[in-house]
Amino acid sequence: MSDLQTLLLEGPIDFVGQKLADSVTFYFLSIAGVVAFLVGIITGDISLTGYTLVLFVSAGFVIVVFPWPFYKRHPLKWLPPTIAQN
Amino acid sequence: MFSTFQRIQQYWGFVTTVTVFLAAAISISSVIQEHYFVDIPRVSINVQSIDVRYGKPHIGYNYKRQEYSLMKFDLEADLTPLFTWNTKQLFVYLAATYPGKPYANKVVVWDAIIRSKEDAVLSLSDMTADYSIYDVTGKFNGRNATLSLEWNAQPYVGLLTWNKGSERERFEFPQPATAR
Secondary structure, three states, rough: OOHHHHHHHHOOOOOHHHHHHHHHHHHHHHHHHHHHHHHHHHOOOOHHHHHHHHHHHHHHHHHOOOOOOHHHOOOOOOOOOOOOOO | OOOHHHHHHHHHHHHHHHHHHHHHHHHHHHHHHHHOOOOOEEEEEEEEEEEEEEEOOOOOOOOOOOOEEEEEEEEEEEOHOOOOOOEEEEEEEEEEEEEEHHHEEEEEEEEEEEHHHHHHEEEEEEEEOOOOOOOOOOOOOOOOOEEEEEEEEEEOOOOEEEEEEEEEEEEEEEOOOOOO
């Protein structure tokens, strides 16, 4: 598989990046829920709640799901190869 | 969250969790708004005329000849307080209750669906009831009846609620005009 295919289909990121993606999911979507609720209750229009939620969820999808470079800042440091003893 | 697919799964799982909490918050907020911040709707009902006839109440296959009543009424109601941001529509109906054995009878004579706050002010005069009343015994015997306006508030998210206006109009079923 080419590098681009690996990048998009498998999208590996390092462990620190995974923790970051997890935090972003939690905080971004929680804020999305609160903002959607406030938008609806202040304007009195529940369709605006739906639209803001869809907007936030789409933006969050792009931020979290794609393997951006900022998720790959701490790659694993592998030990140098040792020669096998026979 | 190593692979793209895992991140999609984790992300979407939390999206559905947030949606459930949001739905709960919306329904609770609208219930609080209804109970504590809203006036009671004003309703005024007047029965213009009650007509009891003897015959088949509907055109159709299996109706026997019996007493049935047709009604004309005036209705003034301001139901705008019932519309919160979470109200999808109101199902409003005028119900007549009268005694019977072994249970009291309750019959809907008119109904309407109100979809927005602008349509929530009802001002009907000399309105013919949509539905006629006919009793399981086939006779009214001049019983007394009470007419009241009731509604079912249907929210976008949450539980259905039923309530009624405080004003009640009393009337009596007259004897049938035509001989049997």
